[in-house]
Amino acid sequence: MTQDAKVRVATVWLSGCSGCHMSFLDQDERLIDLAKKITLVYSPIADVKEFPENVDVTLIEGAVANEEQLAMLKKVRSRTKVLISLGDCAVTGNVTALRNSWHHSDQAILERAYKDPADLNAAIPTAVPKLLIKAHPLHEMIKVDFYIPGCPPSADLINYVLVELLAGRTPMMEGRSKYG
Amino acid sequence: MVKPNNEKKITISPITRIEGHAQVTILLNDDDSVKEALFKVVDFRGFEKFTEGRPFYEMPSITSRACGICPVSHLLASAKACDAIVGLSPPKTAEMLRRLMHMGQLIQSHALNFFHLSSPDLLLGLDSDPAQRNIFGLIEKQPELAMRGIKLRKFGQELIEKIAGKRIHSSDWIMPGGAKWPLTKERADYLSANLPEALDSTQKTLEMYKNMLGGFEEEVENFGNFPSYYMGLVTGDGGLEHYDGTLRIIDKNGKVVAECVDPTKYSEFIGEAVEPWSFMKFPYFKAVGYPEGAYRVGPLARLNVASHCETPLANEELKQFKKMGKNGVVQSTFHYHYARLIETLFCIETAKNLLEDPEILSEHVTSKALVNRYEGVGVAEAPRGTLIHHYKVDPQGLITWNNMIIATEHNNIAYNMAVTQVAKKYVKAKTLQEGMLNRVEAVIRAFDPCLSCATHAIGNMPLDVRLVDADGKLVDRKVR
Amino acid sequence: MSTNGVKLKIDGVEVAVPEGTTILKAAKDNGIIIPTLCNLEGLTAYGGCRLCLVEVSGTPKLFPACTTPVAPGMEIITASDKLKEYRKMVIQMLLAERTHICSACVANDHCELQAMANQLGVDHVMFERNWSKDDIDLSHDFLAIDRNRCILCTRCIRVCDQIEGVHTLDLKLRGKDTEVIMDLDERWANSCSCTSCRKCAKVCPVGAIYIEGEPIGHTKRKDIAEFILARRNRK
Helix, strand or coil, X not given: CCCCCCEEEEEEECECCCHXXXXXXXXXXXXXXXXXXXXXXXXXXXXXXXXXXXXXXXXXXXXXXXXXXXXXXXXXXXXXXEEEEECHHHHCCHHHHHHHHCCCHHHHHHHHHHHCCCCCCCCCCCCCCCXXXXXXXXXXXXXXXXXXXXXXXXXXXXXXXXHHHHCCCCCCCCCCCCCC | CCCCCCCEEEEECCCCCCECCEEEEEEECCCCCEEEEEEEECCCCCHHHHCCCCEHHHHHHHHHCCCCCCHHHHHHHHHHHHHHHHCCCCCHHHHHHHHHHHHXXXXXXXXXXXHHHHHHHHHHCCCXXXXXXXXXXXXXXXXXXXXXXXXXXXXXXXXXXXXXXXXXXXXXXXXXXXXXXXXXXXHHHHHHHHHHHHHHHHHHHXXXXXXXXXXXXXXXXXXXXXXXXXXXXXXXXXXXXXXXXXXXXXXXXXXXXXXECCHHHHHHCEEXXXXXXXXXXXXXXXXXXXXXXXXXXXXXXXXXXXCECCCHHHHHHHHHHXXXXXXXXXXXXXXXXXXXXXXXXXXXXXXXXXXXXXXXXXXXXXXXXXXXXXXXXXXXXXXXXXXXXXXXXXXXXXXXEEEEECHHHHCHHHHHHHHHHHHHXXXXXXXXXXXXXXXXXXXXXXXXXXXXXXXXXXXXXXXEEEXXXXXXXXXXXXXX | CCCCCEEEXXXXXXXXXXXXXXXXXXXXXXCCCCCCCCCCCCCCCCCCCCCCEEEECCCCCEEECCCCECCCCCEEECCCXXXXXXXXXXXXXXXXXXXXXXXXXXXXXXXXXXXXXXHHCCCCCCCCCCCCCCCEECCCCCEEEEHHHCCCCCHHHHHHHHHHCCCCEEEECCHHHCEEEECCCECHHHCCCCCCCCHHHHHCCCCCEEECCCCHHHHCCCCHHHHHHHHHCCC
C-alpha cells in the first residue's frame, strides 16, 4: 500500500444481516475522511458486479453458508492482499451458525421451512444455491489476516482498524476483541 | 409466473445497493425480446428452525440479528410477541420509548435508502459510471447532500442509541413486558437539540425531490407502475401508524377490502405460495388468490392505506402526495422514494412530540412476569412494511414453533411484476447497455428490499404450491 | 509459624508471605493480578480452568497459581509471551467446547469469559467449534440453566456445598460429556435439596445459570462467598 495512491478497498457480505456494513456506515462524518484515502472497488453498496483483481483490503461480513458463497470467498481470497473477517458471523459463526447444533443442519432448516407440515407435497426450492451442511466462520475455509469481532463491531473499532492499516501499522486487538 | 427452462437469459448478479442477496434473471424470447424477469433471492439462514428450544425471552436478541438495517423492527415485533406470552402490556413509558426508538429506526433506514443506496441513481444518474455510482461517488460529486444524508441517518441511529445503549442490535434494553432502563434527561435533551436540524434536512430534501420529480416522468410511468392491493397498519381513525393499530388492506381504488382488527389473525387474510427458483415465498391476498392477489407494503402502501397523518407537516405533504393518484391511491413504485421522505417527516414530528412529553422520562419501564400464555403474536410496521413474529412455547417457556412474516416478503409478487415491466421497456438484448440493467435494479431499490430479513424465515402459513411443467402449464397443485 | 516466613521472587520482585499461601494470593497481595476464571474468593480452589498457569524457574512444567503453595526461593513468572499464548488457547478451547454465542446470550456484557477473551485479545478461535445441543432446564420457578454455556468452573457446585451447605449441584459423566446436575440428575423443579438461595446464579461467571426475568447485571455478585464468610465469622 503506497502512501500516495488511494488504497483499493472492497467489502463483501455473505450469510449475515448487513449490520456490520451498517456499522461501517456508522462512521458518519469519518466516511468523508476515508473517502479521501480509499477507493471502494467492490461492495454491495456499489455497482461493480465482478470482484476485481489486486484488491488491497477486503472486509467480509457474514458466515459462509452455501456453495455460491464458498466459491465467492475463495475468489476474494485469491484477489486480496489483506482479508479481514468483519463481525461475529464471519469470526465465530454467531447466530447464523445456531443451525449447526442440528445434525445435517442444511436439511433440517429446509425441511422446516418448506416441507413442514408433512401432509403437503411442498417443494424445497431447487434452483437456488446449495446450502453447506454447517455455516462456517471464514477462517475455517480460507486464511484470514485480521479479525474484527463484535455484533456488530462498533464504528469506532472499524475506524480504528482501517486507520491503523492505512497507516501501515498492525491493529492491537487486546481489549478490542469483545464478541456480541 | 413461469418456470425458467433453458431460455436465453440475462442475469444481473448480484443486485447492488440493496440489503441482502438477490439476482434478477431476464428470460428472453427467441427474437431476443424480454419474456419475463424473475427476482431471485439466494440466501437462507433458517431462523424458524434454529430458534426451536430457545427460551422465549432470548427471541428479541436472536431475531434482531435477522437484519442489521432494521433490527429495531424485529426487536419490537418480537417483544410484542413476548409481551403476549407473559400476558402483560408494558408500562406507558416503556411503550413511548419503544415507539420513539421505532421512529429512530424508520428515520435512519429511510435516510439510508434515499441517500446511501438510491440517490446515486437519482442524483448522479441511472446511466452514470458504475464505478462512481455509490455513496463515495456522492461524497465526491455532491458533498453537501452526502453530508446531509449522513447526518440524518446519524440522528436516527442516535435516537436508538440514546434509548437502548447501542445503534445496531440493541437487544439488551428490550424485555418481555417492558424495557430495562429509562431515558435520562441528559440524553433526551441531546436528542431534542439535534432534532431541528434533522427536521430541516428532511424538509429541504423533500422540496428538492419534489422539484426534481418533473425530470422523472418516464421512470414514474414505467418503474413498477401497476395497480395492486396495499396493506399497512392504521390508527383507530385510519391515520398513519407504525407501532400498533389495525392491519388494513385496500384495493387499487382505495376501497377497504379487509380490516384485521386483531393482527394476530393475519392468516385469515394472507396466504403464501412457493416457486422453486427463489428462497423467498410469495404472499398474496387470500380472498383474491395467487398471483392476482398481489399486494404491496411499505412507505407507498402505508400512505395509500392511511387517510391522514396525525402530525401537521406530514399531513400537508400527504394531501399533496395523494393528489397524484386516482382516489388518493398512488400506484407507481417509483413513488416509494417520495413516500419514504414523507414518512421520515412524520417520524421526526412524532419523535418531537414524544420527547416533549414529560412522561418519556419516567423511571417506570420494567414489568416482571414469566410464562402465562403459550402463544404470542407481535405486529409492527418495519421501514419496509408489515412485520409479524408469531411464537409458540412450552410451559417452561422454550420455543416450540416460530413463524416470521417479513415485510419484504409481502412485496415478492410485486417485485417480479416490476422487474418484468422495466425489463420489457428498457432492456434491448441486442444492444445491451449497463444503464438498462441498472434500471431493472433501480426499481428494486425503490421498494427498498430487506432480503436478510426475508430469508430468515419462511412462514408456516397456508400454502398454495403449484407444480408447473416446462411450458408453464399447471401440472399439480396443493393447497393447505 | 512466622507471619511472612517464605521468601520468593515474583516477576523479578522479592516478596515474603506466610507459609501455605498460594502463588495466586502471594501475587495478589503484592499487586500482581494473575487471570483466573474458576477461582472465587471464599471458596476452595479448584484449579480447573488452567488460566492461572505460571512459569516456575528450574522446571518446564507450568503450575496453577490458585492451588500451588509458595516454596522458599521460588522464582515465578506470571506474564510472558508463552503464558499469553497458553491463556489464549485456554479461552479458545472453552469457546470451542460448547455453544457460545455472545450476541444472543443473557450474560452479554456481563460475562467473565467474554471479558477475558477481550482482555487477552482472543479475536478468533482456531479450533473447530463443537456446536453442542445440551439440555436447557427452565423448570424451576426462576432459576435457569443453559448447559451450552457452562465452562465447568464448578463455582456453582462449590458455593452450594460450602456456603449454603446443601450440595444440590454436582457433576455427572466425564471429559467432554461432563455436565452440572441437580441431586441425582433431577429436573431443577424436582430437586428435593435445592433451597432456591440463588447463590449459584450469583457466582456463575457466564450465562449458564441465571435468574429468569432479572437483568443479569443485578444478579451477579462475585463477592457473595467472601461476604457471607466474613459475616458468619464476625465477632
